[in-house]
Amino acid sequence: MTAPETNQAGSSETGGVFDETIGFFTSVKTTIAVLFLLAAASVIGTLIPQEAGLAELKATSSPFLYRLIILLDLHQLYRSWWFLLLLVILSINLLACLLKRTRTLPGDWKGKDGQVSFRMTVEDGRSPSEVKNLLAEQFNSLLGIQPKESASGDTISLAWVKHRIHLLGFPLIHSAIIIILLGGLVGIVYGYRGYVSIKEGEEADRFVIKSGGSGTLPFTIAVDEFTLTRYPTGEPKEYRSEVRLLENGKEVLKGPIIVNSPMTYRNISLYQSDYRAVGVKWVKLAILNPGSEVEEFLVRPFQTTSLPGASEQIRLHSLDPGSSARGQGVEMIATGPDGESRRVEVFRNDPEPAEVGGRKIKFVGYQTLYATGLQVGYDPGTLLVWWGSGLLVTGFLLTLFTNHRRLGVIIREEEGRTTVEIAGRSRRLRQEFRQVVREKVGLALGNPQAGPRVRKGV
Amino acid sequence: MTSVDLNSYVTFGYLGVFLVALLAQAAGAGASWGRRLVRGTLIFVWVAHTASIGLRWVESYRMGIGHAPLSNLYESLVFFAWAIGLALILAHYRFRAGAILLLGLPMTVLVMAYTFLLDPEIKPLIPALQSNWLVAHVVTCFLGYAGFAVSFVAAILVLLSDSSSSLAKRLPATRILDEIVYKSVLVGLPMLTLGIVTGAAWADYAWGSYWSWDPKETWSLITWMVYSAFLHARLARGWSGAKAAMLSVIGFGAVMFTYFGVNYLPGLHSYF
Numbered sequence A: 001m002t003a004p005e006t007n008q009a010g011s012s013e014t015g016g017v018f019d020e021t022i023g024f025f026t027s028v029k030t031t032i033a034v035l036f037l038l039a040a041a042s043v044i045g046t047l048i049p050q051e052a053g054l055a056e057l058k059a060t061s062s063p064f065l066y067r068l069i070i071l072l073d074l075h076q077l078y079r080s081w082w083f084l085l086l087l088v089i090l091s092i093n094l095l096a097c098l099l100k101r102t103r104t105l106p107g108d109w110k111g112k113d114g115q116v117s118f119r120m121t122v123e124d125g126r127s128p129s130e131v132k133n134l135l136a137e138q139f140n141s142l143l144g145i146q147p148k149e150s151a152s153g154d155t156i157s158l159a160w161v162k163h164r165i166h167l168l169g170f171p172l173i174h175s176a177i178i179i180i181l182l183g184g185l186v187g188i189v190y191g192y193r194g195y196v197s198i199k200e201g202e203e204a205d206r207f208v209i210k211s212g213g214s215g216t217l218p219f220t221i222a223v224d225e226f227t228l229t230r231y232p233t234g235e236p237k238e239y240r241s242e243v244r245l246l247e248n249g250k251e252v253l254k255g256p257i258i259v260n261s262p263m264t265y266r267n268i269s270l271y272q273s274d275y276r277a278v279g280v281k282w283v284k285l286a287i288l289n290p291g292s293e294v295e296e297f298l299v300r301p302f303q304t305t306s307l308p309g310a311s312e313q314i315r316l317h318s319l320d321p322g323s324s325a326r327g328q329g330v331e332m333i334a335t336g337p338d339g340e341s342r343r344v345e346v347f348r349n350d351p352e353p354a355e356v357g358g359r360k361i362k363f364v365g366y367q368t369l370y371a372t373g374l375q376v377g378y379d380p381g382t383l384l385v386w387w388g389s390g391l392l393v394t395g396f397l398l399t400l401f402t403n404h405r406r407l408g409v410i411i412r413e414e415e416g417r418t419t420v421e422i423a424g425r426s427r428r429l430r431q432e433f434r435q436v437v438r439e440k441v442g443l444a445l446g447n448p449q450a451g452p453r454v455r456k457g458v
Numbered sequence B: 001m002t003s004v005d006l007n008s009y010v011t012f013g014y015l016g017v018f019l020v021a022l023l024a025q026a027a028g029a030g031a032s033w034g035r036r037l038v039r040g041t042l043i044f045v046w047v048a049h050t051a052s053i054g055l056r057w058v059e060s061y062r063m064g065i066g067h068a069p070l071s072n073l074y075e076s077l078v079f080f081a082w083a084i085g086l087a088l089i090l091a092h093y094r095f096r097a098g099a100i101l102l103l104g105l106p107m108t109v110l111v112m113a114y115t116f117l118l119d120p121e122i123k124p125l126i127p128a129l130q131s132n133w134l135v136a137h138v139v140t141c142f143l144g145y146a147g148f149a150v151s152f153v154a155a156i157l158v159l160l161s162d163s164s165s166s167l168a169k170r171l172p173a174t175r176i177l178d179e180i181v182y183k184s185v186l187v188g189l190p191m192l193t194l195g196i197v198t199g200a201a202w203a204d205y206a207w208g209s210y211w212s213w214d215p216k217e218t219w220s221l222i223t224w225m226v227y228s229a230f231l232h233a234r235l236a237r238g239w240s241g242a243k244a245a246m247l248s249v250i251g252f253g254a255v256m257f258t259y260f261g262v263n264y265l266p267g268l269h270s271y272f
Helices: A002-026 A028-047 A054-060 A063-072 A074-079 A081-102 A105-110 A128-143 A164-190 A382-401 A430-445 B003-027 B032-062 B073-095 B099-115 B133-163 B165-170 B174-207 B215-235 B241-259
Strands: A118-124 A148-152 A155-162 A192-199 A203-209 A214-230 A236-247 A250-258 A263-265 A268-288 A294-299 A304-306 A313-320 A329-335 A341-347 A354-356 A359-378 A405-414 A417-426 A453-456
Touching: A002 A081, A028 A074, A028 A081, A028 B215, A054 A063, A063 A074, A074 A081, A081 A164, A105 A164, A118 A430, A128 A155, A128 A405, A128 A417, A128 A430, A164 A382, A192 A214, A192 A268, A214 A268, A214 A359, A236 A263, A236 A268, A250 A263, A250 A268, A268 A313, A294 A304, A313 A341, A329 A359, A341 A354, A341 A359, A382 B174, A417 A430, B003 B032, B003 B073, B003 B099, B032 B073, B032 B099, B073 B099, B073 B133, B073 B174, B099 B133, B099 B174, B133 B165, B133 B174, B133 B215, B133 B241, B174 B215, B174 B241, B215 B241
Parallel strands: none
Antiparallel strands: A118 A417, A118 A453, A148 A155, A155 A405, A192 A203, A192 A359, A203 A214, A214 A236, A236 A250, A263 A268, A268 A294, A268 A359, A304 A313, A313 A329, A329 A341, A354 A359, A405 A417
16 A cells, blocks of 8 residues: 555656646646636626726726726736636647647557457358458448458458548647637737728728727728618618729729628738718709700819809708708809809709709709728738638548548468457447447358357457 | 418427327337337428428529528528427437437427517628628538537436436436437537638638627637537546536537527627
8 A cells, every 4th residue: 555655756756847747738637627717718708898998897897896807807808818828728738639649640540559449259160261251241341442461371361441531630620729829829919900991082091900009001092982782671782892002103903892892902901891971972953944854963062063054153051961841952052143142942842943043953862972991901810720720620520520440350260160350440439330340240151140259349 | 381481380390299209208219110200200390391491592582682591580590490400300310319309399399489579571681691601601500509409408318317217217328318418519519610610711701800709709619618628528538427418508508698698799790
């Protein structure tokens, strides 16, 4: 009783902190604990508003909670030092387990580890080559591959190896997660996200960075037009900005930016985010000529427009988007050739058209002037994340849809009888594999009721 | 007949299958005719369910606003129930455990009944959802959810037979139930992974960021971490039986919160 205890104490004294650290990082217990801590932290992150103003949080939280929030960065939890520390521990843990496991991979690949899920021995009266052919026929159809055959003296060995690639599932999944986390890190360090709002007909190259401050793009965005299309039911169908990108005043790219269809130039992506109505682009009016023909013309804000076919000048004063029973309409200043100005109101639902300089004017419609809100995104880590995601999915598919199976058969003649030793290994569905191999042996040698003697492997 | 009518019939159909399964269980769980009858009726109702989803798809094209019927809570619930139905059929084939239907079918009926409370009208697709990623993202997520639902059902049965020996006699062997708990997660987790990856790809394409800690994103990650912990606890620490079942139940709680709970938190997924 005492000897092992002293032994233990001795090893912990000499191995010390180093062994314990290695043990901590290669332990699956650590993995499970860190996963639960990350999950719990994430839950908190969805309950406390993230990126909210501190003043707002101070107003809505109790003093104790507010102090806790400040102490642990709970208002920017996913960027806090302790959340990142958990991710770092997870990464080291993953890497350590990966290294530990991949050391045995070459042996597994070559089948030298000698581990088996089951072993069985059968005896038969027929000759070894006859038994070999009967068994090979069944196992070939079971696994869909041909065996490797070798003979030495009076011993014949057959080996089937199926879906060895299954072994790559584990390293793929675990290295993929490390790569994804690395990609995230690259994004945090080198990437940025921002926002710029540009009026139709204007251009900009400066944007506001989300995490604070502002930046300048290596090109200029010129917005020609923003359109909002609706379904007949009134729900929005499409938000679309027609833009041109200019570099040193020269156009380098032109096209639309639509929700779900961003524009990318020099690895910087521009996304349709939102829009604002900032004014009036134009107002369409019509002159009712005596001969009942209608002549339409546009009036733009902050410009003086000559009334077609008359000497009066008009200038927009204000627009009513339809707040009263008179419907949509405009108020204008009309200036005659004598320099006299007067106020004219033209509304859609007015029974009588307005009159300027002897001409009857009707309101037709107007176009809103929009400012489009574009998101600016640059993240050099994205490529790593996609590589990682691809490997992750591949790893899962390998694990799920392939199954590494090994079947070894050794046939030898002993005292006039043929002895067959069968050993098998399956990564998944072990019981089922053992069962089906047993059935096939019965089918091949036609001795199902006696059945082979099965010894479970270690 | 419209797809909405067909959905009502399907709901009562699942209720009918549940009653048949109850009778078959009472008559003797091992009887193979009973198992075949239950499975036959279940497949019949599930095929009708498939037809109703297909019909709704066709209807949307007839209205001139054609899109896959995965665009709002009503449509996602119908699809969720369909995926649970599929998972139950597969689990029934694979493990021959009729008892999981006794708990799984009421769940399906409940999900379908929830749609009765919602507006079933087919609406045009809002700009944020107009993407080819929609189908890949939603289908993989819900197939994952369905796997977790079957795991949850088996886990509840494990906990029930763990708590009462008289119940345990009527239920399938804990070894089989435990296997269902585990195998369903083994299918569900890769599906959820695909769902999260397609969602991230879509988010990157549409919003310029593959991950923005939106509540639904975060909760799907929480779900992913809980089931990852489950697999590690099981494969490396040998957890099974009631302990593993508890983890599966916690995981399904996270699934439910990812699906319904986050609608009460603000975020980009608030139209679901």
